Amino acid sequence: MNSTISEYIKTSRLELGLTQDELAQRAGISVRYLRDIENDNGIPSDWVYESLQQALSTHEQNRMKWGARLRKTRRAYGVEQEWFALQLGMTTKQLRALETGKTELPYQKRFEIMSAVERFNPENEPLSIMFDYMRIRFKTTDARYVLEKILRLNMKYVISEDGGVYGYSYRFTHGNILVLSSPDEEKGVLLELRGRGCREFECYLRGQKRSWYEFMRDCAAEGCVFKRIDLAINDHAGLLHVPTLYRKRVTGECVTRLRNVEYFASGRENSWETDEDLKMEMGHTLYLGSKDSDVYFCIYEKAQEQKAKFGKSIEDADILNRFELRLTNNAAENSADALMDSEDAAGTAFSIINNYVRFVEPQTDKRRYDCPTDKHWEQFMQGEERKLKLTMKPKPFDLERTENWINTQVAKSIKMLQEIEKMKGRDFVQRLLDGTVLNEKHRKIVAQVTSELE
Template sequence: MSEAKLTPITNRGVERTETKKEYLTACIDWVQITVKNATPETICEEILGIKYDIMREDLRAGIQGARSVCSHGDIRILEHTGQNEYIGHQLLMAGKGCREFENHLVAQGIDWFQFFERALKFDINFPRIDLAIDDRKTYFKIATLRTMAKKGQCVTRLRLGVGHDSFDLSEGDGLGDTIDFGSRSSELFVTFYEKNHEQATKFGNDEKRKERWNRYELKFRQKKAVLVVQELIKSRDVYSVVMPILNEKIRFAVKDSADSNKRRWKTWQPWGWFMQDISKLQLKMEPMERNYPEFYAWLEKYIAPSLKVMQEIDRITGERNLQRLIDESVLDRKHEDMIERFIRQYEVFNTQDRLALNTKTMNEDVIYLRNAIHLLENTELLPSELSMMCRRFYFVFHDYFMKEQRKTKEVMETERHLNKMSQAIVHHMLDNNWGVVKDQLFASFRALLALIERNSRLEIVG
């Protein structure tokens, strides 16, 4: 949608469907807390509200001045090496970790504001907090902001501005625009970019480029991070944090050649509409869905003992209360979706190892690859699950090229490419770069599936 086609916010007679559909939302996208005088167990149990015994050793690289200690998914605890001002532990949650932690917040019946309140009861500091605003209406194009900024139409107190775009070197296709405000090392850094292009590149899915999705990230460090947390707790909203910062720091204006004072220039209308809708901005939680292996592990560790107790009581008393509870439970749409999702994941994760490769049909390969691609694109996977998928990909990959008699140029080039990808994946696994492993697995599955579907004479069933 071009800037000129946006409906004016001041049109009071028009019902704003955008508000109902929540085209503009905010989320916590990075939380980094330094905790002094507390053990990892205390941090887990009393600050995070997570049982310490479900944490596992974190073999990933640490961050500057801190080494990894333990983690639950991407909720990480690190230990300072003694080279920093704050000696103690770091609690670190990047974007994915924040989404995972929101599952725990929901389970505890609290929100981010209450979590920050709880954390402040301890001897802590906030090195960094990020707020992300997702704009699925796209009030403006990032490229337009870049052009206006270069023409001097950005009224800002931030001294440094960087605008850039990414593109595919082989095809020359654009991969998204970005504009940065401020220095990455300063206490406030703001970046606007096209999230749809970032997601399309990450998952190799060009359909995502058609979506409307800009992201505006505000990254706060040190003193400003502390002030942001205090304001969030005080106001219980993100509007009171975002609005003053954007009002004070950034404004796009219509150039007035007759007035040399840019601060008197009129606000560019699309920016004005955006800022007025910021007043309705809500902090959203988007808990990351638990996958089947995680669900099974949770059931086994926390629920199964209670079920066993109930089963034993029924055995002794001759009752059938446990079965009655199960039979009388009502499943809603959320549970039905969970069943469907878990069955799909079960089929991928529990496919029997291929001991007799020559008995496997081409259709089964295609079904497996399609399921794996869907899972990689839509589910957060544990390192153990990604390792399993790497192993099974190896079987499918080598089986296909052993059987394929038509050694065309395309087949040979794809085989060489996937061989290199397989070697790279192994190296990233050894370095615990699981995000890279997932992205490269996704690209490899797609490349192999495309080749099989193009070259196969069989009727593919989906």
């Protein structure tokens, strides 16, 4: 009888995924006592046996309740089991075992899964859209006019230097806002806003009570040329699955005007590895179109990229995937006109996407062009109907990159020197800092970081 009880307690505990510590705590006994029972070194009293049975039964019921709640929530949000399993990186069989209470997970993992299903809550907007790059050429050689009158920046904080990129002679920077100029009237003045530059400029737009659309109209009034515009559609719910899109593209389950395709998985080009086979670092990236063409799409796993670059948790990520539209030359000019006329970034973006690519559900009796749209792609493309508002995420200029560089490349060397100085009675590091004089550029950087918006 004693051996049967010991075997029952141990087998039940293991099947439920409980540690000895967890079961002992739930039953109100010591771990040592439980260990003796499982090792058949003692007969538990009736009270202890009942406590253990109750703890095991309660845990099993809670597990089944959690699984049922997960299944009910998933179904209520219209999320298919197979698709949700794909998003979680598990098989459909594994998810089914969770939902039926046959598999146990730690609390943190259960929390992460419930958070993942909540991303599909129809009351939460799964997508957002923002400007992520802008390059504009002005038909003037007067950079100061562009900085003060069009961008409305205070010149006392602007750093001016000789030399530039794209063949320009001079550069003017205000944080990550870059203006280039040349005495050549054909080149004129060029404004370039990369991702960080867009976020910083949004701080000034808000202070000026201007929208992006109003700023673009101000630029157009000066006879500018929109050379490049990038629109980023952020996927907060996992509507896009990059490896699946690549598979559908190369297997002919895609109707597209974009012939070129490139795929990178953790730095490996044209990789066929599955999620299970691949230890992902930078994540998956799919490029559609040619870099030399006017329309170029980039779809990638933003959360995985942020984890690889900065160690940020995927579970805490606000943006899981990103679809970037990179529009240059005629495409940039046409999209700028559409944006200024409609003030509808989402409508413009999804219209362009729909014009260039559509993923389909293959049917043997139909041509690819006549096949129905893939249901998951259709769910993503419904963003056009949602009338997404253009998102602004202003972020003031900071020295994050410099601080990261010091942290990863310099800090250990400084610490080493300080340790040596303590032993040798030297003060090289402090004397070096005391003797360093900031030039005008670095003083302006200090002013840019510490001053209020002007």
